[in-house]
Amino acid sequence: MSFAASVITxxxxxxxxxxxxxxxxxxxGEGLWSLSTTQLRDFAVDRHRSVDDSPSGGxxxxxxxxxxxxxxxxxxxxxxxxxPRILMSPxxxxxxxxxARELALGPGAxxxxxxxxxxxxxxxxxxxxxxISIGDYVLAGGEVAAMVLLETIVRLIPGVLGxxxxxADESFENGLLEYPQYTRPQNFEGxxxxxxxxxxxxxxxxKWRHEQSLALTKARRxxxxxxxxx
Ligand code: SAH
Numbered sequence: 615m616s617f618a619a620s621v622i623t624x625x626x627x628x629x630x631x632x633x634x635x636x637x638x639x640x641x642x643g644e645g646l647w648s649l650s651t652t653q654l655r656d657f658a659v660d661r662h663r664s665v666d667d668s669p670s671g672g673x674x675x676x677x678x679x680x681x682x683x684x685x686x687x688x689x690x691x692x693x694x695x696x697x698p699r700i701l702m703s704p705x706x707x708x709x710x711x712x713x714a715r716e717l718a719l720g721p722g723a724x725x726x727x728x729x730x731x732x733x734x735x736x737x738x739x740x741x742x743x744x745x746i747s748i749g750d751y752v753l754a755g756g757e758v759a760a761m762v763l764l765e766t767i768v769r770l771i772p773g774v775l776g777x778x779x780x781x782a783d784e785s786f787e788n789g790l791l792e793y794p795q796y797t798r799p800q801n802f803e804g805x806x807x808x809x810x811x812x813x814x815x816x817x818x819x820x821k822w823r824h825e826q827s828l829a830l831t832k833a834r835r836x837x838x839x840x841x842x843x844x
């Protein structure tokens with residue numbers, strides 16, 4: 615069974631967007647993963663097809679109504695659907711390569727894209743939504759965040775990346791940032807490829823790359839060396 619993504623959104627026309635390009639798009643065409651969208655507004659009940667209302671207690675902006683969103687979630691993922699239910703949210707747990715790897719091994723994901731000020735807390739609690747953030751900044755909506763999450767997951771699905779684009783050595787895969795990469799020409803604007811890389815000594819090259827990774831990680835992301843959450 616391949617990875618099945620379902621996205622609940624007010625802007626289904628944004629999908630697949632970048633997820634339809636290159637290797638991810640090819641994987642989609644080949645059925646290595648699938649993508650469906652649910653238009654949240656289809657579940658509105660009033661004349662104006664409204665999906666939001668003003669925040670209880672006052673304040674700016676609008677809040678997505680829990681009853682409408684719950685109906686959309688239940689229609690997309692009826693009881694017994696084994697897929698995790700995710701809400702894109704700046705309050706969520708930061709997305710990690712490790713969580714993406716776990717999700718890539720599972721049956722798929724049901725992803726809710728927020729808009730406006732946010733979402734009624736009761737639907738988050740009652741439908742057990744796992745909140746995931748893509749970083750400490752605020753987007754206008756969850757759609758781009760859902761694409762980031764899906765792009766990270768889908769390229770880890772076996773068969774999506776060819777051997778030529780393997781991810782074994784990549785940043786975060788071993789808790790470190792990737793070593794610097796080089797390719798021909800041998801001399802670029804007076805700078806040569808480090809001699810080590812053209813020495814043909816694979817043991818030494820692996821050691822050099824590891825040292826470079828470690829030095830880069832120490833300099834740029836010392837937090838990665840002290841946490842186990844890569
Ligand atoms: N008032 C909210 C932000 C709302 S932004 C707050 O302060 O927490 C509107 C929607 O964009 C959110 O519901 C969420 O779905 C999405 N979004 C914004 N920033 C995000 C981020 N960093 N990661 C994931 N989703 C985000």
